[in-house]
Amino acid sequence: MAAKGKNRRKGKNKKAYAPKPNIPPPPKREDAVKDSICHKCGETGHWKRNCPQYLAELLKKKNNAASGAGGSGIFAIELNTILNRLWIYDIGCSTHICNTTLGLRASRKLKLGALSLYVSNGQREDVEAIGAFHLCLSSGLEIVLNNFHYDTSITRGVIFVSRLYEDDFINRFVNNTIQVSRNNMVYFSAIPRD
Structure with a gap:
C-alpha cells in the first residue's frame, strides 16, 4: 500500500499540450x-x-x-482502299488508330486492359495490338503508319497529323482541302467535314 501512495502525485494526469480553444463556427448566412x-x-x-x-x-x-465553325480539328479522307472506308485525319487524337487488320504488319498483341483509348463519347476502349500499318492509297502510293493502335470497336481509322509530321509529311491548305505530301509528292487530300 505504501507503494501506491508514492507515485500518485508525479503528474500522470497533467496534459502534455495546451488544449485547442473552442472557437464557435461563424454564423450561417440566410442566403x-x-x-x-x-x-x-x-x-x-x-x-x-x-x-x-x-x-x-x-x-x-x-x-x-x-x-462546325468551332474548328474541331477532324477531317475526313476518302480513300479507295480497305473496303472503301472513310478515314479520319485528326489533329486532336494522340495516335494512329485502325479497326482492321488488313494493313497491319509487324504487330504485337497486348493483354486485355494493358493499354486503353478514351474515345469521344467518353468510353474506354482496350487496344488489342500495336504495329505498323501499311495504308495503300488509290494512287498506288503507300504510307507506313508506325505505332498504330488496333481496336475493333472503332468505327473508322484515324490518322494523327503530328505522327505524320514526325515522318516528314507536310500539310498544305489548298482550296478548302488539306494536301498531305512528302518529297513534293502528294499522297492524299483531306476534306474538312462535320
Missing part, C-alpha cells in the same frame, strides 16, 4: 448567393455558374461547335 460576388462579371447576387454572361458564352460556343 449565401445574395452576398456572393460573381467571378465572371463581378456583380453580386449570383455565382459564375448562374451568370447570364457566362451562360450566353457557353451557349454560343456550343452552337459554333455544332455548326
Whole structure:
C-alpha cells in the first residue's frame, strides 16, 4: 500500500499540450448567393455558374461547335482502299488508330486492359495490338503508319497529323482541302467535314 501512495502525485494526469480553444463556427448566412460576388462579371447576387454572361458564352460556343465553325480539328479522307472506308485525319487524337487488320504488319498483341483509348463519347476502349500499318492509297502510293493502335470497336481509322509530321509529311491548305505530301509528292487530300 505504501507503494501506491508514492507515485500518485508525479503528474500522470497533467496534459502534455495546451488544449485547442473552442472557437464557435461563424454564423450561417440566410442566403449565401445574395452576398456572393460573381467571378465572371463581378456583380453580386449570383455565382459564375448562374451568370447570364457566362451562360450566353457557353451557349454560343456550343452552337459554333455544332455548326462546325468551332474548328474541331477532324477531317475526313476518302480513300479507295480497305473496303472503301472513310478515314479520319485528326489533329486532336494522340495516335494512329485502325479497326482492321488488313494493313497491319509487324504487330504485337497486348493483354486485355494493358493499354486503353478514351474515345469521344467518353468510353474506354482496350487496344488489342500495336504495329505498323501499311495504308495503300488509290494512287498506288503507300504510307507506313508506325505505332498504330488496333481496336475493333472503332468505327473508322484515324490518322494523327503530328505522327505524320514526325515522318516528314507536310500539310498544305489548298482550296478548302488539306494536301498531305512528302518529297513534293502528294499522297492524299483531306476534306474538312462535320
